[in-house]
Amino acid sequence: MPTMNMIQAINSALDVKLSEDPDTLVFGEDVGYFGGVFRVTEGLQKKYGLQRCFDTPISEGGIIATAIGMGAYGLRPIPEIQFADYILPAFDQLVSEAARLRYRSNGEFWAPITVRSPYGGGIFGGQTHSQSPEAIFAHITGLKTVIPSTPYDAKGLLIASIEDDDPVIFLEPKRLYNGPFDGRHDQALKTWAGMSEAEVPEGRYTIPLGKAAVVREGAEVTVLAYGTMVHVAKAGIEEAGVDAELIDLRSIVPLDIDTIVASVAKTGRCIILHEASRFGGFGGELSALVQERCFWALRSPIERVAGWDTPYPHAFEWDYFPGPARLVKALHRVMENS
Incomplete structure (x- = not known):
């Protein structure tokens, strides 16, 4: 190929x-x-x-x-x-x-x-x-x-x-x-x-909409991401040294809620990572869905790691991005707060 x-x-x-x-x-x-x-x-x-x-x-x-x-x-x-x-x-x-x-x-x-x-x-x-x-x-x-x-x-x-x-x-x-x-x-x-x-195959193939991918299996915390943030998550998980399960949502509508629930029920912890501003971002909906379905399995509060709640800053673009370092801090917090 x-x-x-x-x-x-x-x-x-x-x-x-x-x-x-x-x-x-x-x-x-x-x-x-x-x-x-x-x-x-x-x-x-x-x-x-x-x-x-x-x-x-x-x-x-x-x-x-x-x-x-x-x-x-x-x-x-x-x-x-x-x-x-x-x-x-x-x-x-x-x-x-x-x-x-x-x-x-x-x-x-x-x-x-x-x-x-x-x-x-x-x-x-x-x-x-x-x-x-x-x-x-x-x-x-x-x-x-x-x-x-x-x-x-x-x-x-x-x-x-x-x-x-x-x-x-x-x-x-x-x-x-x-x-x-x-x-x-x-x-x-x-x-x-x-x-x-x-x-990548040259011919036709499809990936079903609404089917997430488990990029990395783990037992201690579930990290939900999509797009660029999947790779940021991978880097942050490796840097933190935490046994995290990384799920690439691939589509947010339709959403593969079954894969998410199965993972959080196993790990008991959840971090949501996206590039958009935190307030009103899709991470809020993900957090609510996880809390509704996995409340009794959660061992620490759900964390959201996202962009700043500001207009997009031109000169500070690479500070605005949620980078691996910010995810590392969140990973350590959810482990310490268990």
Whole structure:
């Protein structure tokens, strides 16, 4: 199998679906001739033509509205929003139309669209290019939200998302796009290097939405993470020397609550790690779900390790990120508070 980074794996997934399903098409700002700002769609327009991979005006609302109409007509559009920060002008389309279309029409119409978007930090993009809005989408009934952490998962989850009959928000961590990172900033570089590039099959395969992965088995504490934070968690666990079980959620809606409950029932402790701000973040929902189902098994309070409750700081991006050191402190706290 070839070795791919996440950009190459996502491009391969799009290539597979465009080649096998004539009803799929890719569009968005600069995704055609230019190949996207991160080159994720590079080569697709040349291979499949202007009708299957094309550029759009700078109109996020228009992009998503067009995709919803295409989906209702019977196509499987894969629109790209250039940065997740820019998706808000299309939020009403996603909430009022895409998420509700199947129910509002009593199953006569639906919106099988997959909205791809780079998200999170890692490029010093500041407040307009680095936010993590996954909790907003998770709150909307009818939308699915998927966040891969490895190239292998990215391809399998993206193909599964495209083939799903419901609207999917597919968030791609920018920090994982290109493989190994700048070690001057990323203290987890040595641990991550093996996961930022991976063997990825060239053909079609899928990973079911709503099925978490147990990245590391352990007996003392459960760490829940997704996207970039899976690798931060791996580095922090190794540094702390705690026998922790690491679960990569892979999708937050649908959520694999059974795997989470089984793990916390075994370990009796739980830490939740995400890049978004702590207050109102998806970690709060995870904490409530764990407490409701595992209360009698818990041996210490549930911990959340997250971004600051501030607007995204441009100059202090690498301090804003929950890094391995902050997870190490949380791991030690839950062990000491037992």
